[in-house]
Amino acid sequence: MRTTEAIVRLDAIAQNLAIAIRYAPGSKILAVIKANAYGHGMVEVAGTLQSCDVARVPAFAVAFFDEAVQLRDAGISRPILVLQGSTAAADVAEAAAKDFWLMLHDRQQVDRVLQSDTDLPVRVWIKADTGMHRLGLDVTELDSVFAALSAAANVQQDMVLCTHLACADDLENPLTRQQVKQIRPYAAKYKLPLSIANSAAIMSWPESHADWNRPGYMLYGNNPLGSFGSDHTGLIPAMTMTSSIMAMKEVMPGEGIGYGHGWVAKKQSNIGTIPIGYADGYPRHAASGTPVLVNGQRVPLAGRVSMDMISVDLSGQKNVNIGDPVELWGEHLSVDEVAACAGTIGYEILAGLTGHVPIAYLPCSKRPSSDG
Ligand SMILES: Cc1ncc(COP(=O)(O)O)c(C=O)c1O
Structure with a gap:
């Protein structure tokens, strides 16, 4: 038996979730558990966050479709947003059947949904590029994309508009305010719920708090602003x-x-x-x-x-x-x-854990209740 072991406190993850909720009580939480929950074990973390009495999330986010399938197969019942969306036509019907939400970040993904012959309508998030310049539809495309999706029978009409912040961990950077300012009018125009904030924004940019916030790193008890040594956030490294x-x-x-x-x-x-x-x-x-x-x-x-x-x-x-x-x-x-x-950065160390080190889980301290 190895003497090297990662100890993961699932109660800490639930308490960190409660902190994320306290920062933005009016927002729903989409818990980001990609990269094997930043090395903490995706299934165990999801199981805790959907059922721990301390705090619970309504939905999860992963990067890839396969991760969503893995979570469902392991019995995770909450909706799962696939951040990078679909890569094949068959994904759309499977997403609808399994309550996976698809991020739509380009026209090809939008068309794939529009052309799908899924029996059930699929739930989608529309990703707009407001400055990250990595993924996302240009804001000039949003009118036509929104009109097409609104008219499609195979799309659930509770869509969400979303953007990702490039510099939220830099408190001096004016880009965050510009990104927030750019996206909000579109959400108002389409009357769509909005999602902007990652951990750094939840903790530092109240103007970015919206209908859904998307914390990752902070759930694992780490400060995305990297201010170790002077951390008064109350976050507990899990x-x-x-x-x-x-x-x-x-x-x-x-x-x-x-x-x-x-x-x-x-x-x-x-x-x-x-x-x-x-x-x-x-x-x-x-x-x-x-x-x-x-x-x-x-x-x-x-x-x-x-x-x-x-x-x-x-x-x-x-x-x-x-x-x-x-x-x-x-x-x-x-x-x-x-x-x-x-x-x-700590993100790289945690997400890069290779699985060679066994993880011992300390359960959520409050008695888990049934998923509800
Ligand atoms: C689209 C998106 N939203 C939210 C997050 C969570 O970010 P963080 O871990 O900094 O909270 C990520 C992580 O990279 C992401 O890609």
Whole structure:
């Protein structure tokens, strides 16, 4: 059995959802659980968010159709929005039958829905590009798309208009206000519910709160604004990556550690080795000095990250023994701080978890009730 394990507190995810609701009590939540719920386990997270007494969501969002199918097959009953929409004609009838909502981000996807011969009408979200310039219909196309979808018998008439913010995590950037200002008149014109906000916008841009908000990162307890160390949001990191010291060694001044001797002892040092590496999702580019918690104390990473091991400098730590507990990130060490030491973001670390590390789930603390 591996001593490295990710512990996921499902109650924390439900409490983070409650925080997202508190930021914008007038908005419904579409919980973004793509990328295996940012590494936390899509089915387990969805099961919690549809039935935990602490807080519940009316619907989920994933990136791909296959993820929606996987959730349904696992018994998740709430509607699921497929953010990248359909890729094949057959998707439309299947979406209608399984209560998947299709994002329509280009004319081809709109036509695929219009031309489908689905028995049941399908529910769609219309995605407009207001500045992300990645996916989305140009706003000049919206009139004709809305008119066509409104007249189509195979489309449910409770459509949603949606846009995605490019710079919501940059509080100085005027683009967010411009995007909000651009999309709102269209929602008013078509009398459609609107969806704009991701986590950063929920937390920082009240003007973006609309009928549906779409939090992802914050549900997992991490601050999309990356302000680790001064976090007063109340968010609880749901995943704590744990391990233990597997070996210890004294090294003399001038001796190097690991591949390429990426760290060389300046004085006699006590080096601990921990069984997690880049094959598990620990970031390969984490620099020497990246914090790791051993017995709750911060110690620095020493040398390069190997495929399934890292080393830390335990010099100065008294009473460390083989088997002592390690936290790589989580409740006491922000994944964003670790990410910053590796030149990346916490999103990438979490979404990049490879599945090699087992996940132990701590259930939602309140008694789950039946899905309702
Ligand atoms: C369209 C869309 N909405 C919402 C989100 C959630 O974003 P965040 O995790 O920053 O809350 C994402 C994530 O990338 C997304 O692609």
